[in-house]
Amino acid sequence: MNQFIQTLIDRRVALITALWQHIEISLIALLIAMLIAIPLAIWATRHQRVAAVLLQVAGVLQTIPSLALLGLLIPIVGIGAVPAVIALVIYALLPIFQSTYIGIDEIDPSIEEAATAFGMSRTRKLVRVELPIAAPVIISGIRQAMVMIIGTATLAALIGAGGLGTFILLGIDRNNTTLTVIGALGSALLAIVLSWVIMRLQKVSLKRLVIGGLVILLGFGAAGVVNLVRQPQRQLVIAGKLGSEPDILIHMYQDLIEQDNPRVKVTLKPNFGKTSFLFNALRHDQVDIYPEFSGTVLESLLQKPVNDKGLTAQQTYQKAATALKQQDDLTYLKPMAYNNTFALAIRSQDAKQWDVHDISELKQVENQLKPGMTLEFIDRPDGLPGINQRYGLHLSAQSMEPTLRYDAIHTGKVNLVDAYSTDSQLRQYHLTVLKDNRHFFPTYQGAPLMKASLAKQYPGVVKSLNKLAGRITEKQMQEMNYEVNVKHQSSASVAKRYLVANHLLKAGDR
Structure with missing residues (x-):
């Protein structure tokens, strides 16, 4: 606990910055998703056949892996907050669209008939009758989208958009549990707080909600323009x-x-x-x-x-x-x-027991090997596929996050890992780097x-x-x-x- 508190104190400025970035990205994405999904769902209630198609499309978009989506967006819109917001909007569309559509579509037909009998126009009926009745269901969808956005927004750190994901990535990379907990706990608390705020908005009138949302969106936009103007020319x-x-x-x-x-x-x-x-x-x-x-x-x-x-x-x-x-x-x-070339490493005790010091000597203990390697190494031609071909091996590896593979070999869950020759964990865990005696790895x-x-x-x-x-x-x-x-x-x-x-x-x- 003392270490946790000390880390919070030492990194308070970075934490506040990351928290603000996370809130900014999340709220902008939520507001844009609402501006797209709610009107579209209202229109779809009058076009039942199109509604089914739109629901399917929104569902398919939500199944796209977040890393893949970010990778697709970078060549188009670059890095930073823009691709992060676009990705989050895509993921938020389904719950907001679905809740709005269901909330309006399932209103008792007798209420609709009564509103028509009173001479209400379609717009007036929507504002005075349908939206107030459907509001609890719509807000439930917005809350669901908000929680999803905050959790997914942690990946924004991978493309330079900042946020609480920065702490999570640093914690994983540096084997610092405290940093990971701070990032994860901050994200969870933020989701709870904003979810509660949205729930309380059920008591606010629709007009005030729309005005408030536009003010927030314009405020974030103005802040972005000010930051852009303040940037030095030569940066x-x-x-x-x-x-x-x-x-x-x-x-x-x-x-x-x-x-x-x-x-x-x-x-x-x-x-x-x-x-x-x-x-x-x-x-x-x-x-x-x-x-x-x-x-x-x-x-x-x-x-x-x-x-x-x-x-x-x-x-x-x-x-x-x-x-x-x-x-x-x-x-x-x-x-x-x-x-800083690729390398294969085993535990020192295994190197002594097996009398293995070169990669070619792995052939004699191949049936005892339990490799754990990064996905990049498993996939790259200068990684595992090339090693198997050059050394006549038939290794298949369990894919692991870079830092976790070292934890796995330290605890004995795997006994062969890929490494970079300058990795600190080679020293930390007393691993033996096998000699590339057939000179496979490039410089x-x-x-x-x-x-x-x-x-x-x-x-x-x-x-x-x-x-x-x-x-x-x-x-x-x-x-x-x-x-x-x-x-x-x-x-x-x-x-x-x-x-x-x-x-x-x-x-x-x-």
């Missing part, structure tokens, strides 16, 4: 994938850029989940810079396959840089020293990736980022990851300490 957005290592790197980028280029303001967007999210965001000008690995470029980001087998680290980088320039007019700056050297036009516009930024070229060893990177994930130090402080110790940043800066 760079630097993003990073999910994990401590990208977070450390982007803080290094920020420190170096702002030290050497006082007129340039940097905004960080950490903890993007997928490589494809970030790459599409860069190509569509939603982010300006992010750290990418040379092996990932050749294996996952190029439209035309490139044979990277047997290449040296320098050759891998040069092929990646040349291909990115030709394909998307991107500039790939000079790489750092360390090679993965990290370097800043940006559009060529940006590199030309900001030569000072390029010069600053190139200070990291040829620096940071595997051991240093693993130690920095250990400080963040295990010692729970902030990525910003770890990044700054490295830069100062290596005379790249003045001790008094930032």
Whole structure:
């Protein structure tokens, strides 16, 4: 409990910001969904055949996996709050449409006839009779949609929209239960509070509800315009994938850029989940810079396959840089020293018991293996499929979230995992990394990736980022990851300490 309270105190500013972002995204999505679904449902009560089709369409939209929907929206509308709101609106349509339709359609026909007998027009009958009677059912649907929106909005953190999902993702990635609980508990409490508020709105007149909703929507819109106007003209957005290592790197980028280029303001967007999210965001000008690995470029980001087998680290980088320039007019700056390649790891006691030290030696204990691996590794050609082919193995793995696979091998639920060579958990859990004795895994050297036009516009930024070229060893990177994930130090402080110790940043800066 003491740790929970201390974390709340230490991260109170970040928590308030995340809470506000979550409320903003959720309320805007709910209001837009209401403006679409309620009028459409009212119209559908007069067109029964169309109503059945609309219900089916809304139901199908709700079954689309949220991550898939976000991935589809990024190339169209970019990253941030916009795709998050669109996705949440899509999920909220069904409960609001369905409750409105049912609430009006099931009104006693004798009441409808009485209203007509009194000479009420269709609009007057709707406002004075139908909507007040159907209000409890409609509000029930709105409450259901609100709860669904708040829960799903946690995924907005994956595309730079912030919210309480930031705490959940950080907690999972850094094996920090307290952060996960704060994010989950905050989301649950927010759902309860807003659900109660909506329930109380049953006593408010329809006219006031409509006016209040429009005022809230306009208020959020005005706040967005003000924030846009306040942004400095020369602002760079630097993003990073999910994990401590990208977070450390982007803080290094920020420190170096702002030290050497006082007129340039940097905004960080950490903890993007997928490589494809970030790459599409860069190509569509939603982010300006992010750290990418040379092996990932050749294996996952190029439209035309490139044979990277047997290449040296320098050759891998040069092929990646040349291909990115030709394909998307991107500039790939000079790489750092360390090679954060894929690896396979087992427990040290298993390595001794089985006398296994190379990947090829797994063949002799294949029937004893219980692999747990990330979905990305299971799917990538330079991951499990390629390993099976190169080493003559027939492994199939249970897919796991990156951090959870380490917990699983530590507790003995699995006994073989994929890893990155700089992962702090290799040290934390005393795992043995198996030698890639047939040289299957390509080289993965990290370097800043940006559009060529940006590199030309900001030569000072390029010069600053190139200070990291040829620096940071595997051991240093693993130690920095250990400080963040295990010692729970902030990525910003770890990044700054490295830069100062290596005379790249003045001790008094930032």
